[in-house]
Amino acid sequence: MRERMLETGVDMFLDIHGDEAIPYNFVAGSEGIPSYDERIQGLENHFKQALLTITPEFQDEVGYDKDEPGKANLTVGSNWVGEQFKCLSYTVEMPFKDHISQADELYGWSPDRSVAFGHDMLAAVFATVPKL
Numbered sequence: 001m002r003e004r005m006l007e008t009g010v011d012m013f014l015d016i017h018g019d020e021a022i023p024y025n026f027v028a029g030s031e032g033i034p035s036y037d038e039r040i041q042g043l044e045n046h047f048k049q050a051l052l053t054i055t056p057e058f059q060d061e062v063g064y065d066k067d068e069p070g071k072a073n074l075t076v077g078s079n080w081v082g083e084q085f086k087c088l089s090y091t092v093e094m095p096f097k098d099h100i101s102q103a104d105e106l107y108g109w110s111p112d113r114s115v116a117f118g119h120d121m122l123a124a125v126f127a128t129v130p131k132l
Contacts, residue, residue, distance in 0.1 A: 010085040011132045012043075012125065015078045019093040023100040024062045025117060027051075028091040030082030032067020033074070043088040046131050050124040057102055057117050063093070088128065092121065 029044045030036060051058040072079040082089030094117065098108040107113075 005081070005085075010081055010087050010089075012087060012128065013078060013081040013085070013089040014092050014121065014125075015081075015090070016092045016121075017094070018096050020096045022062060022064075022093065023095045023098060025058045025092075025094050025099055026060065026063035028064045028078065028093065029066070030072060030079055030089050032069060032072030033079055033083040034070050034072075035083055035086050036069065040082065040086070040088060043128065043131055044090070047088060047090070047124055047128045050127040051120065054123050054127075055117065055120040057099055057113065057120065059101060088132070 027044075027048060030040065048058075048060050052060060067073075067079075072083070074080050074083055076091070078089045078091045081087065094114060095109045098104060099113075104110070104113070
């Protein structure tokens with residue numbers, strides 16, 4: 001996969017995971033990569049705003065601490081891709097148990113909610129592509 005990415009380039013990268021500790025959907029950006037600039041920051045902000053507009057399942061207040069400028073761990077996939085290709089590159093985290101702000105007492109964070117959030121992610125991608 002890495003070789004193919006190097007051959008073709010990357011315009012946007014989303015590394016989607018589940019987080020066991022933080023009960024929210026959130027993104028972790030590439031603020032700490034050496035090449036982070038206003039263009040990448042603008043793309044990140046546009047993508048986040050699209051998600052905030054599209055779905056109540058996303059929030060941008062709780063998540064991982066941001067890396068200091070130039071201090072990102074470049075062995076983390078989204079950081080490496082962001083630095084290598086100078087592109088929008090996010091780690092997207094979903095809760096293992098439930099999204100605390102949109103709690104569902106009966107089902108918690110369910111497969112159906114994951115699918116719906118996936119659709120919302122694609123809508124945010126679609127909204128961001130013209131900016132790339």
